[in-house]
Amino acid sequence: MRLPRSWAWPVLLVSAGLEAVWANALSASNGFTHLPATVVFLLTVVASTVGLGLAMRHVRTGTAYAVWTSLGAVLTVTYSTLAGHEQMSWPKALFLAGIIACVVGLKRMDTHGEAGQNPA
Template sequence: MAWIVLIISGMLEAVWATALGKSEGFSKLGPTVVFGVALVASMAGLAWAMRTLPIGTAYAVWVGIGAALTVSYAMVTGTEAVSLLKVLLLLGLIGCIVGLKLAH
C-alpha cells in the first residue's frame, strides 16, 4: 500500500509543480488553489509512505515520478521543446525509478 500512496504522491508532485508555474507568482487564484491542495496531499502521502519505506528510496522515487511527469506534460502541451535526448533521459529516469522499486 505504501508504494501505491508513494506513486500517487509523486503524480501529485507533478500537479503542484505545473500549477505553481501556471499561478504566475500566485497571482492566479485557480492554479494557486490547485498548487496548495496538491502540495499538501503530495507531502502527506510522501510522509505516510516513509513510515514503512526507506527514506532515501521513497524520496528518490517521489521526486523522480514528479520530475518525469512534469517534463512529459510540458513536452506534450508544447510548453517545452521535445527532443530525442530528453525522451531518452526521461526513459533512463523512469528505468532508475523502477530499479529502486525492484531493489527494495
C-alpha cells in the same frame, strides 16, 4: 494515520503524480497571481507531501524521496511537453527513460526486502 505496508508504493506513486500537478500549477499560478492555479498548487502540494510522509513509514527515506522527486520530474516534463510549454527531443526522452529505469530498479530493490526498513 496508519498505512498498510501494501499501500506504501501505490501511495508513493500517486504522491509523485501530485508532485507533477503542483509543479505545473505553481508555474501556471504566475507568481501566485492566478487564484485557481494557486489553489490547485496549495491543495496538491499538501496532499503530495502527506502521501510521501505516509509512504516513508514503510519505504526507506532515500528510496521514497528519490522515487517521489524522479517520477514527479518525469511527469512534470511530460505534461509540459504535451501542453506545448516545452519541446521534447530524443536525448531528453532518453534521459527521462533512464530516470524511469532507475525508479524501477529502486522499487525492485525494495521488493526484495532491504534490511533495516523503517518501522511500521
